[in-house]
Amino acid sequence: MKKFSVRRFHIPRFVAAAIVSIVLAAAVVCYAPALREWTLGVLPGPRIGRGSDAGSPREVAKLQTRVRNLGKQFEALTPRKPYLIVDSANNRIQLMSGKKIIHQGICSTGSYVLLKAGDKREWVFKTPKGRFHVQLKEERPVWHKPDWAFIEEGLPVPPVGAKERFETGVLGDYALHLGRGYLIHGTLYKRLLGMPVTHGCVRLDDPDLEVIYKNMAVGSAVFIY
Amino acid sequence: MSPVTAKDTKDASVREPEHTGGRRRILHTMGTIALVCVAVLPAIAALVFLVALPSARVYQRGQPHSKPAVERPATPARDSAGRQKDQEASRLRRDEAFWNARLELAKQETISLAVDLVDSVASLDIHGVPVRNCRIRRIEVSSAVRFLQNRGDWRGRMSKPLVVRSEDATIPKEPLRVTEAPKDTIEAMKLAARPVPSDSMDVFFTLYFDGNLSLTVRQFEKPSSEGSKRHARFRFKENYRQAKKAVTAIVHSKVPQHQMRIEVAVSQDDAKAIYRALGPKAGIALRL
Numbered sequence: 001m002k003k004f005s006v007r008r009f010h011i012p013r014f015v016a017a018a019i020v021s022i023v024l025a026a027a028v029v030c031y032a033p034a035l036r037e038w039t040l041g042v043l044p045g046p047r048i049g050r051g052s053d054a055g056s057p058r059e060v061a062k063l064q065t066r067v068r069n070l071g072k073q074f075e076a077l078t079p080r081k082p083y084l085i086v087d088s089a090n091n092r093i094q095l096m097s098g099k100k101i102i103h104q105g106i107c108s109t110g111s112y113v114l115l116k117a118g119d120k121r122e123w124v125f126k127t128p129k130g131r132f133h134v135q136l137k138e139e140r141p142v143w144h145k146p147d148w149a150f151i152e153e154g155l156p157v158p159p160v161g162a163k164e165r166f167e168t169g170v171l172g173d174y175a176l177h178l179g180r181g182y183l184i185h186g187t188l189y190k191r192l193l194g195m196p197v198t199h200g201c202v203r204l205d206d207p208d209l210e211v212i213y214k215n216m217a218v219g220s221a222v223f224i225y
Numbered sequence: 226m227s228p229v230t231a232k233d234t235k236d237a238s239v240r241e242p243e244h245t246g247g248r249r250r251i252l253h254t255m256g257t258i259a260l261v262c263v264a265v266l267p268a269i270a271a272l273v274f275l276v277a278l279p280s281a282r283v284y285q286r287g288q289p290h291s292k293p294a295v296e297r298p299a300t301p302a303r304d305s306a307g308r309q310k311d312q313e314a315s316r317l318r319r320d321e322a323f324w325n326a327r328l329e330l331a332k333q334e335t336i337s338l339a340v341d342l343v344d345s346v347a348s349l350d351i352h353g354v355p356v357r358n359c360r361i362r363r364i365e366v367s368s369a370v371r372f373l374q375n376r377g378d379w380r381g382r383m384s385k386p387l388v389v390r391s392e393d394a395t396i397p398k399e400p401l402r403v404t405e406a407p408k409d410t411i412e413a414m415k416l417a418a419r420p421v422p423s424d425s426m427d428v429f430f431t432l433y434f435d436g437n438l439s440l441t442v443r444q445f446e447k448p449s450s451e452g453s454k455r456h457a458r459f460r461f462k463e464n465y466r467q468a469k470k471a472v473t474a475i476v477h478s479k480v481p482q483h484q485m486r487i488e489v490a491v492s493q494d495d496a497k498a499i500y501r502a503l504g505p506k507a508g509i510a511l512r513l
Contacts, residue, residue, distance in 0.1 A: 013257070017264040024268035029468050032275035036483050039280040040368035046287040046375065060310055063317035070324035077331055077353030085356045089498040111421075114403045126399065129336060129502065131352050151406045154413035195421045223351045225336050225502035 083221040084184075084212060086202055088127045091194050093204065095212055102215070105208040106194040108187065109224075115148055123148045125199040132178040132222045137213065141175035141185060143167045148199070172206060174213040178222060184212065275471050279483045287372025315375050319513055322384035326510035328353070330386045336502045337386065340440065340489065341512040342366065347442075347491060349502050357502075359495035362445040365488040366513070373485075374513050386508030387434040393462060394430035394500055395455045427452025428496035429459050432509065437482045440509065442500070444493040487511070 028035070078098060085094040088109040095103040110126035117123075145165045150157045158164045172186010187193070187203040197203075202224075204212065216222075323341070330337040331353030339348045345361040373379045402422070407413035427448040431441045448456055467484055474481035491499070 013260055017260040021264040021267050024265060025271050028268050028271035028275060029471065030464065032271070032471060032481075033464070033467050033484060035272075035276045036280050036283075037368050039276060040283060040372065040483075043280070043284055043368075045371050057310065060314050060317065063314060063321065067317055067320045067324060070321065070328065074324060074327055074331070074353060079354070083354070087357065087498055089501040090494050112400050112402060114401050115406060116403065117406045124401070129504070130334065131354075152413065154407035154409045154411075192421070197421055221354075223354060223356045225349055225351065225356050225498065 079221050081217065081220055082215045083223065084216060086127070086222065086224040088129065088196070088224060091196060093202070093208065093212075095215055103208070103211045105205060107208070108189075108193050108198050108203040109196055110198055110200045111196050115152060117148075117151050121147075123199075127198070127200050127202060127224060128180070128182060129224050132182075132224065134176045134216050134218050134220045134222065135179050136177040137216075137218060138175045138177065140168070140173060141171040141183070143171050146181075172204075172209055174209050176213065176216060176222075184222070185209070274475055275481055278480045282480060283369045283372050283483050287376070318380055319374065319383070322380045323510055323512035325384040326386050326508075330508045330510055333386075333508060335504050335507055337508045337510070338499060338503060339510040339512070340487075342487070342489075343512055347489065347495070347499065349499060357495070357498055359491045359499065361489045361491055363488075363490035365486070367483075367485040367487065369483050369485045370487070370513060382436065383511055383513075386510055387438065389432045389503065389505070389507045389509065390435060391433045392430060393433075393459065393466075394428075395452070395459050396426045396428050396430070396497065396500060398501065426497075427455060428493055428500060429456050430496070430500045431459075431463060432503075432507075434509070436485075438485045439487070440511075441486060441488040442496050443488065443490050444496045445490040446493050 080098070082095060082097045082102065085096060086107060086109065087093070091107050091109055093105055093107045094101050113125045115123045115125070143166070145167060147157050170188060171183070175183045175185040177183055182200055182202075184202045184204065186206055186209045189197070189203075190205060193203065193205055320343075323339075327337075327339050327350065330339070330350060334352075336356075337350045339350055339355075340361075341348070342361070342364055345364065347359045347361055348355040349357040349359075400422075404416065407416055427444060427446075429441070429443045431439050433439045443456075470484075471481040
């Protein structure tokens, strides 16, 4: 039986040693984080209760009170009035009262389409995130179509105030204005609910919209994430 | 003196085979040992600089410097009760730091994340209102955290929000789709008829903070085959980043610092929602 040997391939010993050396060092570099974790895992942990950590019963009682107060302070930040939470990543809504969910459903939020008009104008259709407040409530809203609505449909853009810019019935029965032109409204495209298809507004199904319209007052908080 | 021929030399070697062969063998063995020593030297140096020294530094930092405030009698029962109280105090101080950080985040305009490893909950907060509570299914915390979490400076750090310095993820933050405006209504109708692309992707992301601390959030569900490849690339990138940092530190004659990793597994929907909700330089509160 033939033996495998370095000599057989005429690799000098020092070259073989250099290769082994590089491979070993590289392995240590690659596995260093894991080796450190292992080393720290087997070392005995530090002792608690020395110096500033020493907990007298009085100190513990004080700390307990402080922690309880901080928790209460945080809880007080939750609105007392009903508020709406919109999950734009999964297209879901929750109408809340305190910590209780009073209604939940699906919605449609921004499509993340970047529309390029060709004349250096472009729009990104995304739903803004953060805290908003209902600024205006409207029944049977009329949509005042912006430029992108015409560009997107391949139509010529009419002048500002032209009657082609006003469309009724497409926003459902109610609309809640959040500012900067963003609305919570109804839709004709119910099969697209639950998908990211809007131009930034929050579209809801009619029954959900009605519940939200009735529960949310002007000034109510809307949290979008 | 007769000249030495090749035949004579051959004869000489035939005459002293054992003596010369033995010396050669010894020399060969010694040479091999020396080579092996030289070969493992870089690996040993790497072990010292990349493993031993950073670990020793974390270990040393974790040791209390001050003497006990009150010397307690060494009776076992009293000692155990005292230790419990100390642990309770330590836990409460960590809780206090967490609530302080969360309240600080409530003052900010951006969406923040509160990771509570004690109750296994990750919560997205907007102005102090928890808008999404995600159950943490699995937690892995770096051993280094055990050494540092009870230190005063660590608690001081945790009582302020951690700010995301950089991040790495398998999904885009904003799944933008570029569309050129249609020339006419026929083209517009074709565009409108396009199906809405699916956005279900395997989610893994890491947020890096100051002080060599990182938080990895991964989906609990098993990834698809494509997701596994993406995850492997994601892990490779992470390891490469660490190795690069370590080598850079050595080049600058510094001891590399240990990256303290906290890894949590949540559902895919939760992971996606958390990643997409957090803006650049988002604030995080951590309860350990």
